[in-house]
Amino acid sequence: MTKPIPALRGSAYRYFDEEALPSLSDYVKIENISPAFDPRGETVSETHVAVRHLRQWARTHTPPGTKISKLSRVENAPMLVIDIPGTADGDVLLFGHLDKFPAAPDWDEGLGSYKPVIRDQKLYGRATSDGGFAPYSYLSAIGALAELDIPYPRCLIAVETSSKSHGIHLARYFVDLRALCEKPDLIISLDAGCGDYERLWYTTGYRGLIEGHLSVKMLEKIAHSSNSGLAPSALGIAFELLGRVCDLSSGHMKLDSLAARRPLHMTTGGAETDAVAGRFFLDRAEIGRHVPGITDDPEAAAMLPVWNASLNIAGIQGLSSSDLTGGVLPAEVILKIAVRTPPDCDCPAAISELEEALVERPPYNAAVDFSPSNMLPGWHPGELPAWLKRSVNTASAEFFGKEATGWAIGGAYPEIEIIAQEFEDAPILMTGVMGPDANFHVADESLDLPAARSMTASIARILADLVMPGPPSGIGVESLETVAENPI
Incomplete structure (x- = not known):
């Protein structure tokens, strides 16, 4: 029709x-x-x-x-x-x-x-x-x-x-x-x-999602902050490890397995609708200031949150309250991280490369573990x-x-x-x-x-x-309750 x-x-x-x-x-x-x-x-x-x-x-x-x-x-x-x-x-x-x-x-x-x-x-x-x-x-x-x-x-x-x-x-x-x-x-x-x-x-x-917990244990127990400079920082080590896999400022991932397997392209296929999509994504992101190369480039704004893998830190466990005077050195920190993957990413392969990059050869011989907790493939x-x-x-x-x-x-x-x-x-x-x-x-x-x-x-x-293109392919089966006569 x-x-x-x-x-x-x-x-x-x-x-x-x-x-x-x-x-x-x-x-x-x-x-x-x-x-x-x-x-x-x-x-x-x-x-x-x-x-x-x-x-x-x-x-x-x-x-x-x-x-x-x-x-x-x-x-x-x-x-x-x-x-x-x-x-x-x-x-x-x-x-x-x-x-x-x-x-x-x-x-x-x-x-x-x-x-x-x-x-x-x-x-x-x-x-x-x-x-x-x-x-x-x-x-x-x-x-x-x-x-x-x-x-x-x-x-x-x-x-x-x-x-x-x-x-x-x-x-x-x-x-x-x-x-x-x-x-x-x-x-x-x-x-x-x-x-x-x-x-x-x-x-x-749409993008996929890999979630997991990165734990870094450096000390046997919590130490007084006066030991900073002598005792390595578990949180600092955690950030250094994350720096292996992503740019910490932008969140953009560096690993080969998280690169889009198809060439990057305009999200919608047209300049007008790319600009619309970019503005929509920017509004959702709540960016309230000028960001060179992003807020002034609708095509980039339409593409970055889709085809570029990115990491964000969703939570940190093990830190003391910011209200404390002086403070302490945490013995261990656990970071909840979430990695958004390109739509065509092989998530199991990405998890393997991510784990290897995070846990091998840790600074100061820290005890490091990465435990994936959730994987949602892209589509x-x-x-x-x-x-x-x-x-x-x-x-x-x-x-x-x-x-x-x-x-x-x-x-x-x-x-x-x-x-x-x-x-x-x-x-x-x-x-x-x-x-x-x-x-x-x-x-x-x-x-x-x-x-x-x-x-x-x-x-x-x-x-x-x-109803025009071709024959039906479904198979009907009785269900539990019938509506005998329901005039519209």
Whole structure:
């Protein structure tokens, strides 16, 4: 399908505003926290409330024959599966999540983490753009297509509740998703950022992450600071070791295994959108001063946080309080370090080289150890299929105003790598509306409502276009709960 669908804009916009937005606003009020931030399970009941809230809304906002399942392979991280029969060939797997980052302080007056407020064309509240938007957008898109009798494929919407915990429980549900849809024709995720709200941005790759602890023990026990100059500094040695692998000022890594294996290139493929991406990254980085070669070079600002490996020190254990007079020499320090890797990096090889460089031949014969604690590979898929790229561009121009832009980003989305490994033959469209001033994860988080409407219409358009290229490949299986008649 290449021609515009004149009625789709109005139908998708109306459906999202009138049907989805009130329920999405009520979802903001639910104080459910992602499992990693709730080790005592104090908000598990709220997680089930959030799932029940979406399930009840979906029951009355899905086409006849929809099957809705609540799966609980993990008690504190259930999954809601909404299986919508298609009116044409094809199978699409659409991912979303309902878990939230914890509440944050310092919201503007009248706003709060669990207080939904619509102000200046934005819906404020925790998990508006990063969480609840995705399933409501999917269901609004399908609802609009159904209203207009436009053919669409079977849509299997999987809504998890451990995404903000690195998707730690997602893989446990793959056996259920595989039984329902073994070979999807397309996978969509709305959990990504965007450089602006003038076009649809889709992710072409993201950096990986290596985390670990570097420990340096120099003394048998804590010594008085008067021994400085005689007793070597454990912290100084730790910094000297880190200087072997990175430039400590910029954080840029020196190791060969952490160099991008493909030539560095413009992040988005165009000067205009590179400048947009660079400004977006700079705003997120909170750089408030002139930095030569970075703040005055949008292309560099767009490339550095994606294709250059970098290290940051996330914490230091073993130092005394800065309030103490005089002070002491620590016997041992432990540094928590995080290394962001290029999208195409071989992380296991990088860990081996990193460990070797840090621990061999330590200064002053210090006892040094590096213990990796976490590895999240980057993601760097190939080009989108021709039909999908054409559809995305058409949808973006029709509903946002400009053609779509693919970009690589600096953050890690481990659940996408998990999904890509499980469904390795399916193309993945990773997009979203977490753009300028969305403030996801922090205070004043918001969903840009014009962008939300445009994305919903775009998803509807892409689903309609999918029924044209080829035959279906999914396999349907009965789930636990059937919606007999749910008129839109």
